[in-house]
Each structure stands twice: as C-alpha cells, then as structure tokens.
Amino acid sequence: xxxxxxxxxxxxxxxxxxxxxxxxxxxxxxxxxxxxxxxxxxxxxxxxxxxxxxxxxxxxxxxxxxxxxxxxxxxxxxxxxxxxxxxxxx
Amino acid sequence: xxxxxxxxxxxxxxxxxxxxxxxxxxxxxxxxxxxxxxxxxxxxxxxxxxxxxxxxxxxxxxxxxxxxxxxxxxxxxxxxxxxxxxxxxxxxxxxxxxxxxxxxxxxxxxxxxxxxxxxxxxxxxxxxxxxxxxxxxxxxxxxxxxxxxxxxxxxxxxxxxxxxxxxxxxxxxxxxxxxxxxxxxxxxxxxxxxxxxxxxxxxxxxxxxxxxxxxxxxxxxxxxxxxxxxxxxxxxxxxxxxxxxxxxxxxxxxxxxxxxxxxxxxxxxxxxxxxxxxxxxxxxxxxxxxxxxxxxxxxxxxxxxxxxxxxxxxxxxxxxxxxxxxxxxxxxxxxxxxxxxxxxxxxxxxxxxxxxxxxxxxxx
Numbered sequence: 001x002x003x004x005x006x007x008x009x010x011x012x013x014x015x016x017x018x019x020x021x022x023x024x025x026x027x028x029x030x031x032x033x034x035x036x037x038x039x040x041x042x043x044x045x046x047x048x049x050x051x052x053x054x055x056x057x058x059x060x061x062x063x064x065x066x067x068x069x070x071x072x073x074x075x076x077x078x079x080x081x082x083x084x085x086x087x088x089x090x
Numbered sequence: 091x092x093x094x095x096x097x098x099x100x101x102x103x104x105x106x107x108x109x110x111x112x113x114x115x116x117x118x119x120x121x122x123x124x125x126x127x128x129x130x131x132x133x134x135x136x137x138x139x140x141x142x143x144x145x146x147x148x149x150x151x152x153x154x155x156x157x158x159x160x161x162x163x164x165x166x167x168x169x170x171x172x173x174x175x176x177x178x179x180x181x182x183x184x185x186x187x188x189x190x191x192x193x194x195x196x197x198x199x200x201x202x203x204x205x206x207x208x209x210x211x212x213x214x215x216x217x218x219x220x221x222x223x224x225x226x227x228x229x230x231x232x233x234x235x236x237x238x239x240x241x242x243x244x245x246x247x248x249x250x251x252x253x254x255x256x257x258x259x260x261x262x263x264x265x266x267x268x269x270x271x272x273x274x275x276x277x278x279x280x281x282x283x284x285x286x287x288x289x290x291x292x293x294x295x296x297x298x299x300x301x302x303x304x305x306x307x308x309x310x311x312x313x314x315x316x317x318x319x320x321x322x323x324x325x326x327x328x329x330x331x332x333x334x335x336x337x338x339x340x341x342x343x344x345x346x347x348x349x350x351x352x353x354x355x356x357x358x359x360x361x362x363x364x365x366x367x368x369x370x371x372x373x374x375x376x377x378x379x380x381x382x383x384x385x386x387x388x389x390x391x392x393x394x395x396x397x398x399x400x401x402x403x404x405x406x407x408x409x410x411x412x413x414x415x416x417x418x419x420x421x422x423x424x425x426x427x428x429x430x431x432x433x434x435x436x437x438x439x440x441x442x443x444x445x446x447x448x449x450x451x452x453x454x
Contacts, residue, residue: 001153001181002126002232002284006094030209033235035348045340048236049207052349053287053340060093060339070105085324089334
C-alpha cells in the first residue's frame with residue numbers, strides 16, 4: 001500500500017502536474033503535495049499518482065560510498081573499531 | 091537509473107552481510123512494521139542469508155489488513171446505495187468482509203471502480219455529475235496526503251458529488267499500541283521508509299527513548315534493508331538503542347512538511363478500530379468539520395452492526411506478530427490467495443500472502 005516508485009521528471013505542466021517516466025511508461029502525476037521545487041531530469045518518488053519526495057542523489061551516493069568503505073574494511077580484515085553504526089546514518 | 095539500481099547490487103551486499111554475521115548478539119527478533127518491507131525482505135532472499143539467530147517478524151503495517159470488517163462492510167453498504175459509485179484502490183477489492191467482498195458486491199451490480207489515484211476518483215466525479223462518487227480512503231501517513239489533496243481539489247473545483255469514506259490510520263499510535271499490549275517481544279524495529287518520508291524519521295524516536303528499542307528507518311531495496319539490519323544489530327551489540335536513518339535519499343528528520351500540513355489541514359485524529367488490536371486512541375483520520383461536506387459518513391447514514399470475523403482466521407494475531415502465518419491452521423489449506431479467508435492472504439503486502447508465495451514449502 002505504501003509502495004512508491006522512483007520516476008524521472010520529463011516536463012512540468014499546469015495545475016501542479018508533471019509528466020514523468022515511470023520505468024519506461026509516461027504518466028502524468030501531481031506535484032501538489034511535494035515540498036519545494038522540482039525540475040526536469042530530477043527523480044521523484046511517486047505514490048498513488050502524487051510525487052511525495054525528490055530523490056536526493058547526493059545522499060544516495062553518500063550511502064553507496066559508505067557501503068564501499070564496508071568493503072574496504074573487509075578486505076583489510078579490520079574488525080576492531082568497525083562495530084559502530086556509521087555516523088552517516090545518524 | 092544506475093544510481094538507484096546500485097541499491098540492488100549483490101556485490102555491494104556481501105560486505106554488509108558479512109558485517110551482520112560478525113555482530114555479536116544473542117537471538118534477536120527484528121520487526122518490520124511495513125508490509126512493503128515484508129515483501130521486499132522475502133523477495134530479496136534476505137531471510138536466507140541472515141544468521142539463524144536473527145528472526146524477522148512482520149508487523150501490522152498493511153492498511154488493507156488492519157481495516158476492520160465493520161469498516162469494510164460500511165464501504166460495501168455505501169457501494170450498495172443507489173446512485174453511488176464507490177472508488178477504491180485495487181488492494182481492497184478481494185478482501186472478504188463479514189458477508190461479501192467489494193468484488194462480489196460489484197458482481198451483484200454495485201458500481202465499484204478501481205482507481206490508482208485520488209486523481210482518478212476526482213475525474214470519475216467530474217465524468218458522472220449525476221452520481222455520488224465515494225472514495226474509500228484506506229492507507230497510512232504515506233497515502234493520506236493524496237486523500238487530503240483530493241478533498242482540497244474537490245473544493246477548489248466546486249465538486250459537490252465527491253466524498254471520502256476515511257478509514258485511514260496513523261502508524262505511530264499503532265506501533266505504540268502494539269508495544270503496549272506486551273504480547274510480542276521485539277528487540278529492534280525496521281521503520282517504514284515511505285511513512286517516514288511524510289512524517290519524518292523523528293517521530294520514531296519514542297522507540298529508543300521510551301522502550302529502549304533501536305529503530306532503523308529503511309528503504310525497500312536489498313541494500314537498504316541489509317544496512318538497516320546491520321545498524322540495528324550494531325546498536326544491540328553495543329547496548330546503545332537509537333534512531334538511525336538508512337534511507338536518507340528520501341527520508342528527512344522532519345519529513346515532508348507540506349504533505350503532512352495538508353493532511354492536518356483536512357483531517358483530525360480519531361479513535362478507530364484496527365483488526366487484531368481493537369480500538370486505538372487517536373489512530374485514525376477523520377475529515378475536519380470544515381470539510382464535513384466531503385465526509386461520506388455524514389452524507390450517507392450507514393449503520394453496520396452485524397460485522398463478524400471468519401472464525402478460523404487468525405489475521406489479528408499475525409498482524410500483532412504473536413503468530414506467523416504457518417502457525418494458522420487454515421494457512422495454505424482452507425485459506426489461499428485464490429480463496430482467502432482474511433485480508434493478510436489477499437493483500438499483495440499481507441504477511442500470509444508473502445509466506446504463501448515465498449516460503450510455503452520451506453517449513454519455516
């Protein structure tokens with residue numbers, strides 16, 4: 001029920017609507033509940049026909065970089081101080 | 091999108107799985123409140139790679155499942171009202187009410203329309219000015235902004251033939267009720283990512299602060315769920331329960347203030363009944379007085395006083411995490427997705443449906 005999917009904004013339209021690419025399908029969605037602005041080529045999270053959030057690509061990259069650090073630590077077999085929850089998630 | 095599909099990359103998953111295995115904890119029960127997480131966890135195969143001491147338990151986070159039979163019966167009664175078109179999200183159609191489902195009501199001649207969005211329900215009202223379109227509004231905080239937006243748009247467009255039957259629910263009071271009942275032991279919680287995109291991560295802080303239970307807000311991709319599980323085990327290992335957010339590309343501490351503001355503009359909290367829980371104070375959303383003209387409950391006088399549950403269905407206990415679906419005598423025997431006795435076997439994110447699809451033969 002809370003399923004929400006990423007979609008790429010293709011075009012902003014009147015009445016707080018936007019045309020998006022939803023996994024290869026074009027669809028018109030509402031931006032009425034979105035906080036702030038969105039521009040074409042940005043990704044939004046779409047739930048029941050409404051964009052509910054702009055996907056923060058910088059944060060996505062930061063999270064993936066953190067996973068790479070996990071990998072680097074594994075390769076060095078360094079276990080000691082690695083038990084803490086990463087500060088990046090706090 | 092490469093960036094987002096990276097969250098499904100199995101090469102990146104391995105180090106996180108290894109971290110999870112290195113965590114020094116005793117047996118741990120992690121509850122995922124969200125039904126979407128339940129399905130994502132099964133689909134990813136994550137249950138197979140976790141240490142046996144880590145038990146994943148599904149919670150009540152399926153709006154279709156926690157809708158009471160009385161509320162569903164009321165929607166069916168609305169659908170039977172002459173001149174009414176009942177619009178509903180598809181998930182609800184096959185759920186058996188006390189006597190029949192919306193699908194069966196439709197087969198008997200009621201006008202029931204499946205809509206993907208409240209935008210479609212508004213369009214129905216515009217296309218059928220001679221009918222009353224009632225939108226059966228189910229859902230949690232994620233879905234409530236779309237309902238609020240529909241009411242505001244109906245008012246702006248002067249639509250007089252559109253109303254809502256709201257059985258929407260709030261997850262924080264639901265989670266508090268679950269823990270307050272004390273019949274399930276939960277060591278850590280995976281917090282619902284999309285609910286939190288609206289209300290923010292911060293409202294979940296009551297779990298560590300009041301219950302000493304660590305919570306990790308998570309997305310729905312395999313790496314999101316693994317990272318959340320690792321963080322939870324880390325907090326258990328170090329004895330430092332806290333709130334962490336592993337879904338920062340979507341969830342902000344304060345959430346989507348505009349969306350939540352619209353919900354609060356249109357709706358007020360009210361006491362409502364959850365399947366398996368009974369009444370939970372301030373856990374439902376009702377239209378405010380200012381928007382009473384869009385409230386189907388006030389527009390139509392519907393009384394349902396003969397709601398009953400199927401005697402063999404144990405969805406209530408499944409939703410509270412007291413039993414898992416295979417513990418139910420009718421699971422995968424009398425109750426299947428083809429012939430469901432309860433909502434948890436119908437909904438695409440119901441626990442019983444997930445167990446049926448992914449784990450029926452493993453005996454777990």
